[in-house]
Amino acid sequence: MDLITEPLGYAFFRSGLAVSVLVGLLCGLIGVYVVLRHMSYIGHGLSHAVFGGAVVAYVASVDFYLGAGAWGFAAALIINWVSRRRRIGADAAIGIVTTASFALGVALISKTRSFTTNFEAALFGNILGVTLLDLAVVAVVTIAVSVFITLFYKQLLFMTFDPEVAPIFGMRTGRVDVLFALALAATIVASINVVGVTLIAATLIIPATTARLLTDSFGRMLILSALLGATAGAVGMYLSYWQDVSSGATIVLLEAAIFVLAFVWTSVGRHRSAWAAAPVEIVHGRPQVFDDL
Amino acid sequence: MTTDLRDVRALRGPSSPLVRFENVSASYGGPAVLEDIELELPRGGLIGIVGPSGAGKTTLLRAMVGQVPRLRGRVLVDDRDARSGNPARVGWVPQLETVDWDFPATVREVVLMGRWSRSPWRPWMTGGDRTEADRVRDRLGIGGLGARQIRELSGGQQQRVFLARALIADPVLLLLDEPTSGVDIRTRDEVLHLLADLNSQGVTIVLTTHELNSVAAHLPHVVCINRRVIAEGDPDEVFTAPILNATYAADLRVVRQDGSVLVADAAPHRLRDALRHQHDGYEHAHHEHDGMPHQHALHEHDGAAHEHLPSP
Numbered sequence: 001m002d003l004i005t006e007p008l009g010y011a012f013f014r015s016g017l018a019v020s021v022l023v024g025l026l027c028g029l030i031g032v033y034v035v036l037r038h039m040s041y042i043g044h045g046l047s048h049a050v051f052g053g054a055v056v057a058y059v060a061s062v063d064f065y066l067g068a069g070a071w072g073f074a075a076a077l078i079i080n081w082v083s084r085r086r087r088i089g090a091d092a093a094i095g096i097v098t099t100a101s102f103a104l105g106v107a108l109i110s111k112t113r114s115f116t117t118n119f120e121a122a123l124f125g126n127i128l129g130v131t132l133l134d135l136a137v138v139a140v141v142t143i144a145v146s147v148f149i150t151l152f153y154k155q156l157l158f159m160t161f162d163p164e165v166a167p168i169f170g171m172r173t174g175r176v177d178v179l180f181a182l183a184l185a186a187t188i189v190a191s192i193n194v195v196g197v198t199l200i201a202a203t204l205i206i207p208a209t210t211a212r213l214l215t216d217s218f219g220r221m222l223i224l225s226a227l228l229g230a231t232a233g234a235v236g237m238y239l240s241y242w243q244d245v246s247s248g249a250t251i252v253l254l255e256a257a258i259f260v261l262a263f264v265w266t267s268v269g270r271h272r273s274a275w276a277a278a279p280v281e282i283v284h285g286r287p288q289v290f291d292d293l
Numbered sequence: 294m295t296t297d298l299r300d301v302r303a304l305r306g307p308s309s310p311l312v313r314f315e316n317v318s319a320s321y322g323g324p325a326v327l328e329d330i331e332l333e334l335p336r337g338g339l340i341g342i343v344g345p346s347g348a349g350k351t352t353l354l355r356a357m358v359g360q361v362p363r364l365r366g367r368v369l370v371d372d373r374d375a376r377s378g379n380p381a382r383v384g385w386v387p388q389l390e391t392v393d394w395d396f397p398a399t400v401r402e403v404v405l406m407g408r409w410s411r412s413p414w415r416p417w418m419t420g421g422d423r424t425e426a427d428r429v430r431d432r433l434g435i436g437g438l439g440a441r442q443i444r445e446l447s448g449g450q451q452q453r454v455f456l457a458r459a460l461i462a463d464p465v466l467l468l469l470d471e472p473t474s475g476v477d478i479r480t481r482d483e484v485l486h487l488l489a490d491l492n493s494q495g496v497t498i499v500l501t502t503h504e505l506n507s508v509a510a511h512l513p514h515v516v517c518i519n520r521r522v523i524a525e526g527d528p529d530e531v532f533t534a535p536i537l538n539a540t541y542a543a544d545l546r547v548v549r550q551d552g553s554v555l556v557a558d559a560a561p562h563r564l565r566d567a568l569r570h571q572h573d574g575y576e577h578a579h580h581e582h583d584g585m586p587h588q589h590a591l592h593e594h595d596g597a598a599h600e601h602l603p604s605p
Contacts, residue, residue, distance in 0.1 A: 036396060150416050151414055154416065158409060162387065164391070165387050168360055168383070168385045169410055170409075172413075212397060215397060216397050216442035217402070220397075221397050
């Protein structure tokens with residue numbers, strides 16, 4: 001029991017636990033859309049773009065959340081817009097916009113040498129150093145994104161499944177795309193101080209991909225992904241405390257371990273059902289497989 | 294094996310056009326995909342759009358749902374402008390090859406999408422939604438498959454799911470983009486029977502197809518396009534060598550036998566000669582290599598392969 005209660009005696013752990021559960025939930029929710037839109041690289045890319053924005057905000061003496069948020073939102077919109085051009089794919093659009101933004105951040109850092117240490121938290125995450133403001137921002141973004149996903153459930157699902165056909169069926173895709181870009185940018189900005197630029201892509205992709213392995217229903221995938229993210233956040237924090245390992249890395253490693261388990265479990269299950277479902281009849285010494293579909 | 298859909302004509306009298314293209318030109322930002330289209334499609338019709346790749350078949354369909362970015366002229370569906378904020382009810386069935394079959398969507402979820410524009414803000418489905426989804430699935434013979442993931446279905450069932458999604462909105466016009474592309478003969482026949490049934494129940498259907506003999510020739514009405522409308526009407530009258538040659542810019546001939554129309558390559562021997570020439574060339578080269586500088590390597594390879602063969 002002490003394993004669970006002892007760390008809770010420390011304020012930094014309580015804040016870290018709360019924020020890691022919320023970030024796990026938030027990234028688990030939005031990650032489902034990222035994975036199903038085949039934009040897994042966007043988490044990695046946008047976090048780099050936001051890093052550039054954070055440096056610009058610092059240099060311009062603008063609040064981190066405001067500067068990085070506006071920068072991330074603009075980057076997400078540009079990616080969206082560029083990837084709609086027929087000749088440029090989403091992956092290339094992400095690569096161009098986000099690396100350019102990251103390069104700008106690096107250039108500014110090299111020009112102004114005094115603040116390199118301030119950005120270590122943004123690069124590698126610092127769950128144990130979260131402030132009340134960080135916690136409040138993560139909580140507000142989690143609530144806002146949850147409301148957005150609930151209200152726009154049908155439109156987001158249709159657009160994710162069939163973006164070309166959704167407008168034909170009366171879905172207002174342009175407006176929802178902009179709101180989704182805003183939600184994604186807000187998620188990354190809110191999470192960046194917690195898990196860091198380098199690990200945020202994993203928290204977006206791994207829970208959603210694991211959930212996809214475990215269910216064929218979109219609604220269940222959404223719930224499962226959020227639960228997996230939140231659980232990995234909580235358990236990862238405790239493991240990090242007791243093993244004295246970086247919290248962000250522990251959470252991501254735990255999510256990866258769950259993914260491997262789910263992958264093995266579903267692969268074995270599929271092999272079994274494939275053998276059970278395909279009756280094989282030996283006719284004249286040759287196997288014939290009958291498919292009743 | 295293939296359904297003759299032309300019998301459906303007998304059920305209809307003369308009717309007013311459901312779709313009117315008035316001097317329509319369209320593009321996606323580059324060269325025009327459609328030019329000066331003047332076309333009327335009859336209400337209650339079962340119409341095939343044929344033409345070569347890039348002729349503008351899918352764009353013609355997209356124009357009927359107001360989804361072409363640069364369009365000049367006017368497309369009226371049931372007397373409403375297709376680009377207006379209040380377009381007519383039109384159902385759309387995409388090419389099966391464009392569907393993401395790994396997407397975690399059940400048959401029930403996909404079918405219900407066709408009804409979502411009525412209540413886009415309500416995240417849950419109502420009893421009315423469920424009843425309507427069950428009704429349309431039963432109508433199409435996929436009643437028991439609601440909980441199945443879409444990849445788990447046969448080709449014919451998959452086509453029915455997307456037909457159900459289109460029909461649940463009770464459309465006046467049903468548009469299908471290459472509904473028989475990439476499916477086997479049995480599924481193709483199943484889909485055509487289904488379309489004939491729906492058409493006989495009063496749904497106007499427009500489909501695009503590449504298959505002149507197995508699909509288009511059996512429809513009551515076809516439109517030949519290649520950026521412009523080349524001809525339209527009964528395939529018995531429209532499928533002539535001059536019209537098809539103008540549509541496809543190819544050398545085609547039309548064979549008529551026992552009331553059937555068969556479109557064939559006018560010079561199949563040229564294709565055969567070209568293919569055989571390639572093949573002969575390959576054999577010739579292969580034989581040359583057998584006796585020439587590569588001989589050693591080939592023999593080495595043969596020897597290695599034989600070592601692993603089981604003894605007879």
